[in-house]
Amino acid sequence: MSSRASELPEPSTVIAERGDGRKPAVFLDYDGVLSPIVDRPSDAVMTDEMRRIVSDLAGRASVCVVSGRDRQVVTELMGLDDLVVAGSHGFDIHHPETGVITHDASTGFEDLVERVTAEVSEQAAGIEGTLVEPKHASVALHYRGVDAARHAEVQELVDGVLDAHPGELRVTPGKFVHEIQPKIDWNKGKAVEHLLDVLDLRGVDVLPIYVGDDVTDEDAFNAPSIADGGLGVLVIGPTDADERETAAAAVLADVDAVGAFLDGLAR
Numbered sequence: 001m002s003s004r005a006s007e008l009p010e011p012s013t014v015i016a017e018r019g020d021g022r023k024p025a026v027f028l029d030y031d032g033v034l035s036p037i038v039d040r041p042s043d044a045v046m047t048d049e050m051r052r053i054v055s056d057l058a059g060r061a062s063v064c065v066v067s068g069r070d071r072q073v074v075t076e077l078m079g080l081d082d083l084v085v086a087g088s089h090g091f092d093i094h095h096p097e098t099g100v101i102t103h104d105a106s107t108g109f110e111d112l113v114e115r116v117t118a119e120v121s122e123q124a125a126g127i128e129g130t131l132v133e134p135k136h137a138s139v140a141l142h143y144r145g146v147d148a149a150r151h152a153e154v155q156e157l158v159d160g161v162l163d164a165h166p167g168e169l170r171v172t173p174g175k176f177v178h179e180i181q182p183k184i185d186w187n188k189g190k191a192v193e194h195l196l197d198v199l200d201l202r203g204v205d206v207l208p209i210y211v212g213d214d215v216t217d218e219d220a221f222n223a224p225s226i227a228d229g230g231l232g233v234l235v236i237g238p239t240d241a242d243e244r245e246t247a248a249a250a251v252l253a254d255v256d257a258v259g260a261f262l263d264g265l266a267r
Ligand SMILES: O=P(O)(O)OC[C@H]1O[C@H](O[C@H]2O[C@H](CO)[C@@H](O)[C@H](O)[C@H]2O)[C@H](O)[C@@H](O)[C@@H]1O
Pocket: 029, 030, 031, 032, 036, 037, 038, 039, 040, 041, 042, 044, 066, 067, 068, 069, 070, 133, 140, 142, 144, 174, 175, 176, 177, 179, 214, 216
């Protein structure tokens, strides 16, 4: 089911109205959720205050980070190495105590991603302001720094790369970024369902909550455990359109509101 973001309540209201006494299992996106959107991806370092909030919450409830970033990168930006992290849009999952968590789509795409990353890097060098972010299971082509008059060229580049690999790739739009991924049936929603299984978080006493801001987070809002009985929370950034349609059931206004919500959760 899809709703207009501006018409959705805050998550604390939903939880109170449901009389929900279940123990939260919290899945958190990173950019736009735990750290505001900034011009350069490498500048999105989590604040000390958000680090304290996430650490405190992890002491009271199950917390997993599900990010489009590479796992090592998001771990470093958070300054926390004791959380379960599903990096590279949920392809690369790691538990701090037991190590890598495998799944149906864990491997098999490495050569393709390496070749595509090289192609994108070579072609993007001709478009000033692009930034190529190589990742474990995708390549992100950022165009935030590209003159608007050249955005069509960036799109042509992406279309050309997809055409050169018929049936092998898909592209997901993000915030001034094209995420080129192997065409494999895996996404953040599948990663959430897998984590609920392997971390033994299924049960009538568990409330799965997913907090995200981007297009790829809609897969998680639509995951059965979030959409049916769980809680999807969309973070609307300052530049996002209020009329955005989302499968989330609640909204938060910005990263500060995320901090306040997480700080109050499970107390
Ligand atoms: O799934 P997420 O953890 O939200 O990651 C989504 C993408 O976030 C990053 O890019 C976005 O945030 C940057 C920093 O604020 C911003 O400069 C960029 O324009 C945004 O698209 C990250 O660089 C990507 O790899 C993630 O997939």
